[in-house]
Amino acid sequence: MxxxxxxxxxxxxxxxxxxxxxxxxxxxxxxxxxxxxxxxxxxxxxxxxxxxxxxxxxxxxxxxxxxxxxxxxxxxxxxxxxxxxxxxxxxxxxxxxxxxxxxxxxxxxxxxxxxxxxxxxxxxxxxxxxxxDSYLDKHLLATFSERVQTRLNKLDAGFIKRVLSLLDTEIMDLPDQDCKEEFVGTAPSLLEVFSMIRRAATTDMNILILGESGTGKELTAQAIHEKSLRKDKPFIVVNCAAIPEGLLEAELFGYEKGAFTGAYATKKGRFELANGGSIFLDEIGDLPQGLQAKLLRFLEDRMVERVGGKSGTKVDIRIIAATNCDLEAMVGNSCFRKDLFFRLNSFTIKLPPLRERGDDKVILANYFFKKFCKGKHTSLIGFSDSTLKAISDYDWPGNVRELVNKVRRGLVMATGEYIEPVDMELNHKPHSAATVKIQPDAQRQKIYDVMMQNGFVVAHAAKALQVSRPTMYSLIKKFDISVPG
Ligand SMILES: Nc1ncnc2c1ncn2[C@@H]1O[C@H](COP(=O)(O)OP(=O)(O)OP(=O)(O)O)[C@@H](O)[C@H]1O
Ligand SMILES: [Mg+2]
Structure with a gap:
């Protein structure tokens, strides 16, 4: 043959x-x-x-x-x-x-x-x-279909779907139907990020992703996983700030039956569930000190010891961590272990804030406009010239997430053929996170705006306003702010 x-x-x-x-x-x-x-x-x-x-x-x-x-x-x-x-x-x-x-x-x-x-x-x-010129495309398609043909009776539907998706994205350059988000950017600083993602993906090094809120840290972690040899294995996300401190250890490492009140059955932790794939430890700066020591031990021997367990299980996972905290400063004031910082920091990817990405602001706005209009009947043509200028001039404290939300708002509020600055609330300067102080008599609108900029995610809004989450919840309650839809 x-x-x-x-x-x-x-x-x-x-x-x-x-x-x-x-x-x-x-x-x-x-x-x-x-x-x-x-x-x-x-x-x-x-x-x-x-x-x-x-x-x-x-x-x-x-x-x-x-x-x-x-x-x-x-x-x-x-x-x-x-x-x-x-x-x-x-x-x-x-x-x-x-x-x-x-x-x-x-x-x-x-x-x-x-x-x-x-x-x-x-x-x-x-x-x-x-x-x-077309030899490579034709030949690769023929080769793939022949390979798939010979294996067809051994494949399940899920695998065939992955093969088709690979054909579309890698060979035909069509967008991946399964891929939820595209990573858009042309600024030199972002092209450098793409190149780092490609280089990092082929290795098994621990990756630390740094960047302000809403700059695309999770998107970067996903891209690393999807471009790696582990892409068909699990990609597990753990938000270290969102899980209460008392539950985080059991969530990460799992527990044995009877380890504590309520542990009615043995449960695998996220590290075990991610075996063979990647784990994304988001908001790593919020990892409690006690768990920092346990994570460090795990990074050294890759053994998962369940809470209440007597022995460990070896797992093979790639660790990707992210934070918008200044981890080095946290190491300096002993809030974050230096040895853990160095372990996690084998390869660092720093995401530039949106305000430093030049024309990407407009490119992204157009991308989201087209994405949200796709398949919908709308008389909207796009952004007016003054809106495009306002998008360029705006400071974007909430970065890409804020841009996404403002484009959504623009689509809802526009009354003509073009989205105007007022439709996206771009006709006034944003409130810089550092200058906003929550006073007891603060305007409801101010809180609402920040919530909106942050997609009504309380944790993100709290971070933007530099208040704790409980404070944020009480402000939301006080001003009776509800999440639309
Ligand atoms: N370059 C980009 N192209 C397309 N979409 C993007 C880009 N960057 C970010 N986004 C979108 O913006 C939103 C925020 O991105 P993501 O959640 O990855 O940011 P983050 O840095 O993890 O934010 P946070 O610090 O608040 O957790 C997501 O909807 C994501 O898909
Ligand atoms: Mg995130």
Whole structure:
């Protein structure tokens, strides 16, 4: 049976990058054979199932980086399979492969038929028109459908759905139907974030995401998980600030039956539930001191010890943490453990605030406008020129979340064809979080505005106003503010 991929014999140098206890290790290797789906390498230690990053320097002087996994090794050679983070890296490798394929005398699929000027191989029938612009797309689709066909009777519906989604997003460049949110941005600082996400995703390092409220920390954590080899395994979110201190340990580590009053049955914690996947520890700055020590122990040995348990269970998870607190300052005043900070901080991604993202403010506003209008009958055309200017000039203390809410408001309030500044409440300067002081006689409108900017999430509004959550609840009660819809 012919191969499904063009495979060429070569002597291509590459670098394999692994991470051990957050230390980056590089090893020079050589590809003896390479295709789009994998290759035969020399120079790797015989350690099957190892995952790593592969950096290839192509003869065009272009560097491409993607993830790989060692499938098998024998006699100093290793068979590895590739995972591409995006179509760009795959296309670059294809340009290299196709350039060499046309020079080969034998068909690079079956190794028997002659290439010459033939359009297709006389033995296996595969197309040999490698330099045709659409070759890669056509060939990959044919390859995928053939692979799916041969496995069809072994696949369940969920798996078929994932394969289809992969075809759409990775090869056809269509938006992923399952993907709830798109990550939009063109500002250089955000492009740098995207590049860090791609680099971080291929490793197993702990990631710390920093950024003001509403800048996209959760979106970043999701993107890292979805671009990693763990993407088909669970992505578990734990908001350390939202779970009462007394319950957090049991929630994270689980508990044994009878560990405390009310523990009627043994329950797995979120670390165990995330096994094989990633856990997102949001608002890590709010983790109580006692749990900081337990988390540190877990990060060191990856053993989950349930509350009331006598032994631990080993789990394999990637840790992503996020906060909008100044963790370094918290370390300085002993509110956060220094050793835990360094453990979590192996790789830091800092999200820029929206006010520093230049044209992205308008790009995002247009993106959300189109997204919210999709499939709805509306006579609205878009934002007026003065609204676009107001969007650019506004300070956006609530960042992207506030922008989302203001666009929603604009859609509801606009009466003409265009959304005007007043419809989005952009005709006055925002109240900077630092300058708002809640006085007993504060205007109801002021509280309402902040709630609105923060999507009526009490914890976020409280943070924006720099008051505690209980204070926020009493203000909401006092001014009788209810959540719309
Ligand atoms: N670049 C972006 N493109 C599209 N949507 C975005 C972007 N950044 C943020 N959002 C959207 O803004 C909202 C807030 O994002 P997210 O929850 O990730 O922020 P956060 O930093 O975790 O906020 P918080 O600190 O308040 O928890 C979400 O609805 C998210 O989908
Ligand atoms: Mg968040």
């Amino acid at each position: 012919p191969r499904l991929d063009v495979r060429i014999t070569t002597n291509l140098p590459a670098t394999v990058v692994t991470f051990s206890k957050s230390e980056r290790l590089e090893k020079a290797v050589h590809f003896k054979e390479i295709s789009l789906s994998g290759g035969l390498l020399t120079g790797l230690p015989a350690d099957p199932k190892t995952q790593f990053s592969i950096i290839l320097k192509l003869p065009s002087q272009e560097y491409i980086e993607f993830a790989g996994e060692q499938v098998k090794s024998c006699h100093g050679n290793s068979i590895v399979k590739f995972f591409f983070p995006d179509k760009k890296a795959m296309t670059s490798l294809w340009l290299y492969l196709s350039g060499l394929s046309i020079k080969q005398e034998a068909c690079p699929y079956c190794g028997q038929g002659l290439t010459g000027k033939n359009e297709s191989c006389s033995i296996c029938g595969q197309s040999l028109m490698f330099m045709d």
